[in-house]
Amino acid sequence: TLACGASCPYVPTTVEDWDIPDPAGKSLDEVRSIRDAVEGRVRDLIDSRLDAIRSDRTAHQIRLQRLLPDLAEEFEGIRSDAEIRTCADAILADYQDAPVRSFVMSIAHRRTRECLRQDKCDALAVA
DSSP, rough: TTOOOOOOOOOOOOOOOOOOOOOOOOOOHHHHHHHHHHHHHHHHHHHHHHHHHHHHHHHHHHHHHHHHHHHHHHTTTTTOOOHHHHHHHHOOOHTTOSSOOOHHHHHHHHHOOOOOSSOOOOHHOOO
């Protein structure tokens, strides 16, 4: 996103802050120069940091932190904190490659609750 600084409210992951001028109000030549600078940085990012970006678990950890309080409250005395965390972690991992993650939290919460309600949690058996 443009002009977010070192943190981005829309993407909960590692953010790289590039000092690139805003193209608003610039001439066509200036906009093209900015575009070319962005392209160069993107190419460099892909060439040098793609594996690190793909393996970044920041968004996963944030989602897990959001899921755990409700699950811990609901399953207190039924499942240990470790079981709840392991189950939620395994289910969230199913969605790490989903191209659109807008409903991941709702789906993961529902699936985790269903799994933890069973006598034998399938996600715990796999983990």
